[in-house]
Amino acid sequence: MDVMPQQPPEPVDSTKPPPDSPLDSLPEPAGTDPVPMDPAPLDPALIDPAPLDPASPAELPPLSLRTTLRRAAMGVVAGAVLVTGAVVAVPEDEKKSAPPPAPGPVSRALTASDMGYPASLSDLTALIGDRQQWVGTHPADAKSWARLGTAFVEWGQRSADEAYFGRAEEALKRSLNVVPGENGNTAAWVGLATLANARRDFALAKKWGETVRVRQPKQWTVYPALIDAYNGLGDYTASRTAVERFAALRPGAAAILRTARMYRDRGWHENALASVQEAADRATTPTQKAECLHLLGELAWEQGEPEEAVAQYSAALRTDRDHYASLAGRAAALVALGRTDEAERDYKAALAGLPRPEYLLELGELYDSLGRDEDARSQYAQLREALARGGNQGVDNALLRGRFEAAHGDPAVAVNVLNAEWARQHRSAAVADALGWALHLSGDSSGALPYATRAVAAEGQIASYAAHLGAIQQALKDYGPARRNLAEALRINPHFSPLEGPAAKEALDSLGSPPAGGPQDMAPAKPQPAAPAPGRR
Secondary structure, three states, X not given: OOOOOOOOOOOOOOOOOOOXXXXXXXXXXXXXXXXXXXXXXXXHHHOOOOOOOOOOOOOOOOOOHHHHHHHOOHXXXXXXXXXXXXXXXXOHHHHOOOOOOOXXXXXXXXXXXXXXXXXXXXXXXXXXHHHHHHHHHXXXXXXXXXXXXXXXXXXXXXXXXXXXXXXXXXXXXXXXXXXXXXXXXXXXXXXXXXXXXXXXXXXXXXXXXHHHHHHOOOOHHHHHHHHHHXXXXXXXXXXXXXXXXXXXXXXXXXXXXXXXXXXXXXXXXXXXXXXXXHHHHHOOOHHHHHHHHHHHHHHHHHOOOHHHHHHHHHHHHHHOOXXXXXXXXXXXXXXXXXXXXXXXXXXXXXXXXXXXHHHHHHHHHHHHHOOOHHHHHHHHHHHHHHHHHHHHOOOOOHHHHHHHHHHHOOHHHHHHHHHHHHHOOOOOHHHHHHHHHHHHHOOOHHHHHHHHHHHHHHOOOOHHHHHHHHHHHHHOOOHHHHHHHHHHHHHHOOOOOOOHHHHHHHHHHHHOOOOOOOOOOOOOOOOOOOOOOOOOO
């Protein structure tokens, strides 16, 4: 573990006063409006789709976020912002005698933030508009600058518009200019840790987070950021400790959901399932409930249960129509069921509302598996553009770029990209697996083996990791372990990828049955750490 920093890693000049017009210098996002607008609602047919008629054209996806931003009626939003802003924009001496504000979108968003779970997109929109208006006339309100910056981070993540990260950084630094972190403004430091995670700069996120943790170890808001940072760095022991500390300081659905993800990462499927079901039972908002249902879908998918995954993802969409990640997850499960027309529709709808680069890669690989080469090339071209845009906004997309280059570009480029990522101490199981696979595809299977082995040891219930390790062992003529790992991958989830799943089956078939009497190198697997009783944390 690194020595905990006693000062923020990027000190902010607290002597510099904020400008008279604080909103003027904030960079505009990729759209045109300073206040984000909600994406267009999903077509009801996407919530519980019936099988498509192959002869009929696919339904049009909803408008993209950026198109919605351009077309939105600003008068409606301005009115909403003025109403919500009027609740808080009162002189300090009147606040004590003023009645508490009636529940509304801003109040709900603040409550969600204080409870540690995501607000709905509409409530998040209202909060951003409200805080923008407030700091425009109260530029010395450090707390509001911190809230605005943190809200920009969340919006950037949930819209896949990285331009908002620049706005977030500016707002958080404005907050620290008004009140330095050393003087108690740890909310801005936590916001910067969250921003660093969003940009996948996990080492910086760790430094900001540990700065807060050392000063205020009971500040529960920092632990989610630390968990993400430790996971990105591959420090799963520290991540588990942070999860346990978070659950002790802030018990509730958010902490239980974090615990469930920790169990899943350790391969404790039953415990993860019990915990996420408990979190779903305790969820108090549709957005929070949808997060739980989405994780249930992920658990089902990872265990090779596509029908159950489709059911859970659909339930998430019925709960929160804007949960685009569940559309993409359901698309992958529909591919496994052979319902590729519906899968294509879901991918397109997910990309329209949440244009994440990984969805472009998944749709491109679906087209590849169907022999639609031109469509695949188009998706991959869009993926390269998306990765470049993210890089221009300070986002580290090395992992996804490395995966893409290894499988669909130049494996040697992938090796260089992922080696640099490893050198940055980004040593998660995902990076280890991607680097091992890139080395193998570039012709260095011996160099690949330690990385692939490390990935499976860290997260042994991921089918693609086991398949990659098996293929590498096969190339090294280590046939017994290769057969075991390829078979394990197909046991976990035989449809884990429309391209790699069939390749793993073909590789296993080529190995044939083990020799009579059993192979000599079939040593028993190393015992795994005992899992706690299901449902216990």
